[in-house]
Amino acid sequence: MNNYHVAVDIGASSGRLILADLSQNKLDLKEVHRFKNGFIFSAGHDRWNVTELFNQIIVGLEKVKKLGITNCIIGIDTWAVDYVLLDEDDQLLVEPVAYRDSRTNGAMAKVFEKVPKEIVYEKTGIQFLNFNTIFQYVSEDAELLSKATSSLLIPDYLAFRLTGKKCCEVTNASTTQLLNITDRDFDKELLEVVGLKKELLADLIESGTVIGDLREELMATHDLPECTVVAVGTHDTASAVVGVPATTDNWAYISSGTWSLIGVENQEPVVTKEALEANYTNEWGAYHTYRFLKNITGMWAVQEIARHLNYQYTYSEMAEQAYQVESFLQYVDLNDNRFTNPDNMIAEIQAYCRERGQIVPETVGELTMCVYSNLALIYAHEWKRLEQLTGRTLDVLHIVGGGSNVELLNQLTADVIGKKVVAGPDEATAIGNLLVQMITYSRMQNLKEARQWLAKEIDLKVYEPQPIADRDHLKKFEEMTVSKDYNKM
Known part of the structure; x- marks a missing residue:
């Protein structure tokens, strides 16, 4: 059983890698790397530098390796709603637009002209915020969107860069306001409204799904531990709620x-x-x-x-x-x-x-x-x-x-x-991230048991x-x- 787990927890202003040593079945946490985040105005919009975020994850994993750890499990959580567009070679078309950008002004009205607000809520159950992904896609540059062969949410993109495997974890996907709560899949009508082909989106997966190991190219070019990436609650609030004791x-x-x-x-x-x-x-x-x-x-x-x-x-x-x-x-x-x-x-x-x-x-x-x-x-x-x-x-x-x-x-x-x-705990997000990893690898049987264990640990x-x-x-x-x-x- 692997005793080392890493929570990659990235917020709007900073990110960090938290290492958990579970060798004594205790919640022994250590912050091994912290880095800044933020958006800058570029190419007409406020944008995130996800390329640098990925680079910082690699730096953090190199630090984990320097601690003598040769094998670990990783989970990634970030903020919600924002996405990347990739070309046919799986390269970024451009760094992603940040949710605080003004491009979505008036986007709600465009959607509601085609589907009433009440119907959108009935389908999705999601509150209306002008930066929800549904309104971002409506506001996307049509020419840029036509060049895209796939689109991933931020934590899913970072996991893809690590593993080479595309997926769409549901806790973050739900914030797009494009998931139908009855069908538990992307809503066909809403996709048509925003002009988005379902083929651009990766398959949905549940929290706790094993995505895969680090790509061989990364292992060959960096001094990294052997790692397996698990889809945790990739929306940071989802992880924080898992971390409620x-x-x-x-x-x-x-x-x-x-x-x-x-x-x-x-x-x-x-x-x-x-x-x-x-x-x-x-x-x-x-x-x-x-x-x-x-x-x-x-x-x-x-x-x-x-x-x-x-x-x-x-x-x-x-x-x-x-x-x-x-x-x-x-x-x-x-x-x-x-x-x-x-x-x-x-x-x-x-x-x-x-x-x-x-x-x-x-x-x-x-x-x-x-x-x-x-x-x-x-x-x-x-x-x-x-x-x-x-x-x-x-x-x-x-x-x-x-x-x-x-x-x-x-x-x-x-x-x-x-x-x-x-x-x-004040570190509920990172802890929730880790708890999902622990359940995936059978250290805990379910969420109830994990929370009871956590309540005794902190x-x-x-x-x-x-x-x-x-x-x-x-x-x-x-x-x-x-x-x-x-x-x-």
Whole structure:
């Protein structure tokens, strides 16, 4: 049995290779390589440099070999929706366009002229975001698309460069908004709408499928360990949800970072009028599950406050000062578009409060407490909405990712929802990536067993709900901020 597993985890700003040594059946993790990522404006669009990302994976694997490791298993996860176009020689036609590029402006309307929005949701169960792959393909340069003989999503392309084998792993493929949840295949009508031939797309595979070994050419030109590539939850959120150490049945999760993704894991999709109106999505998860979730704001406001204060305070110092301030003094909808990318987050929050006759936060402690109090209320609002949409009573909220380290927010959230919050791990994405590899190679029998093992392996912090003076904060927040447009961001 191979004791060494590598999680290749690439986000929008950085990537890293995490090595797991499982020789003692313990989760012994080591970051062996970290590198920067980001898009640049090139050839008329914002583009990713996936060629360099692949090169950095090779550099990382060379470092693994230098540690004396001659054989390992690899899984790759990245962000969703973006894709490459390859020519008849399987070479990049051009570096891929990034999802934040403006080319998809107006693309939704083009699709809805041919297929109504409600039908698209009924077919796919996926929330509408203007950068979903369906709208990117509609916006693609027609001449360039005509030259393509295949198209792969980013993690599938990186796996192809390693192994020479093309595939399309389902957790990421579902975010294209081109998969039919009933047929569990690409929807023929939607492919026709975007002018895409199915022959351009690789065959769908499930998480946990073994893709193959490293290409002989790579082994001959680089000093690499012998590696087998496994399709994990290639969408990073899918891996993060696998990495939730849940041991009960009725739990929800928040994958917490710059954005927060709040949801539940379902065995069946929820494709109802109410789910559409609430802007919830049914992304496919590992092992035939569905991630019924919503993208909402996260640590962005605090990050921007720190930036505008020239980082004179660490996030921990900001939280320490917030502890000296009363909570829930303001009700602020941080999902409002005005907070998406303001010139000055501090001034924007202050203006919002001033316009509504609320107490205006001035100090760093007051601003930080304002943000965390309202994040907790937003989480509570969506917690209630999740119970309504799923018809379930939820017992515990698991917070994973970098935001799980924010103790103040964790406690405020437990207080407002009135339920236990379990925080950790902050490395949920990489760990989820590794867990799928472990299940594939029979170290664990299934996802339930893997999560139970994980819960024993890592340090988790539990936050029990504490009494708060006013239990009507959520009601007041909803009355003052949740407009008819709240769910349509």
